[in-house]
Amino acid sequence: MNNRQLFLSHLAQTTDFPLMIEIERASGVYLYGPEGKTYIDLISGIGVSNVGHRHPQVMAAIQKQLDKYLHLMVYGEYVQQAQTSLAEALVNTLPSPLDNVYLVNSGSEAVEGALKLAKRYTNRREIISCIDAYHGSSHGALSVGGNEIFKRAYRPLLPGIGHIRYGEMDQLEKINTETAAVIIETVQGEAGIRVGSKAYFQALRQRCTETGTLLILDEIQAGFGRTGSFWAFEAYDIQPDILVCAKGMGGGMPIGAFVSSREIMTAFKNNPLLGHITTFGGHPVSAAASLATIQVIHKENLTAQVAQKAQLFKELLVHPKIKGIRYKGLMMALEFESFEVLKPIIDRCIAKGVITDWFLFCDDSMRIAPPLTISMEEIRMACTLILESIDEVGKPL
Template identity: 65%
Template sequence: MHINQRQLFFNHLAQTSDFPLAIEIDRAEGVYMYGTNGQRYLDLISGIGVSNVGHRHPAVLAAIQQQMDKYLHLMVYGEFVQSPQVRLAEALTQTLNLPQAQTAPYGRINNVYFSNSGTEAIEGALKLAKRFTGRPEVISCFNAYHGATQGALSLSGAEFFKRNFRPLIPGIRQIQHGATADLDMITNKTAAVVIEVVGGEAGVRVPEVAYMQALRKRCTEVGALLILDEIQTGFGRTGTFWAFEPYGIYPDVLVSAKGMGGGMPIGAFMASQEVMSVFKNNPILGHITTFGGHPVSCAASLATLTVIRDQQLEEQANAKGDLIKSLIQHPMVKEIRGKGLMLAAEFDSFEVLKKVIDRCIERGVITDWFLFCDNSMRIAPPLTITEAQIKEGCEIILGVLEVGV
């Protein structure tokens, strides 16, 4: 008997909006997804920043299979010595051995705590900052997005997104991303500043070098931890492995997820051993997780990291991003912002953009919008995308714009 998957999707899968894309995908490979109706879709959003090395990269699949042949879950996090976790943690800390960066107050990052997602990593980083500093206050940015769980949602910067879930956690203050004048709000009561290096859901907002350096200086002056959220930007998305690298700064805590798993669920927050050690006592087991650092996800992540580094995908991202910027030139596009392959193309309104997005999907190109900037098109394809595939996608977008909405 034929099962109507689409109907089951609406009947039994919890919905998060009244207008999901509801595209039924049969398989995916590289930068393409294939519908059950035979339609091929060029993925220009990487599952919202996840598929940095494309869908089902051979190296990632091989790593998953090799680990599956050894063991899956063994024990709650932090008790057994598991090779995939150890090797990935070492590789991550090696990416953070940056001689050109300033020295952070508490030393170089050499400890990694694995989680299942970005929002979980943010929750752990929040606990870590409060426990280490003994302070109650955390500062985030307006129009920021750090996740949807209670603590992460408390940091988010759009009131409409969290209004109906209050009360959330107290002690959150907000500043404008990129506004140096607001840095005076960071005081000796501040446990941490949690900030995206590039404002993602705000529509890809890239700060000035001077601002990021002033932020680092202010946190150091008052003893607040600088927590950099690189959930969307990490693993090569913006032209360097970590987006903070060109700014000449160094975080106290670094958060990653999305693109680090090669399509598998994983996140992490990272700090120096001095900072991370506070979870060991008062209370013991100060932060625990059952599935964080799942060995299969860690194996996939290490393969992803290796592919990006060996193929120098982060170094290619800027040229590929520049090509996209040069091709999507049209009167309907008011501006194209971003770094590397993390771009936003701005339109007059959400109503105009939504029609463009829908028509692009009909023609086989997947794009999207931003939570806090719904008049801008998200363009963030896999880092593995080729020049020919970029031209293919941009031609379809331009074809839609030429027809008009």
């Protein structure tokens, strides 16, 4: 059997209509098929490849770590330089007292750890999240997700979960002295790029402080430079009690983390000890890749380029069928009349060599979240192909 047949026969499928794009190699903003077809990746593997595919500095860091050691011991027992150097670099991007890093393998795992930590530290049981939030697909992360379509088949989920509407001030009254934590995306991703106001986030922070509630900011998609600052919350002059990150953190390698203060994180040490456990969390190769990713973002000044690149997308993507653009940096959503209008456009884009898609909870909008390394010329090329695709839908290739 060829690769496509093996894919369908032996790999678990999650839909009846996978994209079935076969990729042989990748570099920068490009993916390459086995017969030489070239694709511009405008979604970065869903917010992962912030520094592009196979960035040379990331690849060099991986190779260097491969020559030293791979997995040695479950997380938190051995002193490993790849982990300690990464933790130091992460802390250096954050305000005090966010100085304690727990490394895991993915965003869902980071959310699970953050929820456990909030419950353990506060000795409260209620968690509040947002309608149309997406925090992952494990049971705990799914419980704080905000869309019933993805949850109903897996109930019962965690009890004590409440939901508020993102960005609405009057909803903050639901946060009270029984609430262990509010978990919220700094920029809502799968809802179709929804951006809260500075006033909203400051009011949220104040309400959490007043009630003794921990504020968990989920920057799994928004972190690592994507919005134009290293962390999206920097734009709001607030800071979380717990920060969750993953996706763009690893330069293409699997890694995640939740970060808090030493005081809060110490709650995992007792009653019970080993309050959170992971075998592969902070794998040294992934940690080395993540450290290199942070260094690349700083060295190449990628965050400073985000606003100009986002503006070029906004200027070029003008068409009667595009109803509007929502964005925060290079997290962008192009709104169309309906999914029925959008889906053929996405299919035509892919056929013409531009990878894009829609959002889990917003299927009338096109996702644009390219590697931060994308050049202005590559943006022009991609936008030309998107506009051509809009015009050509319904016509034979």
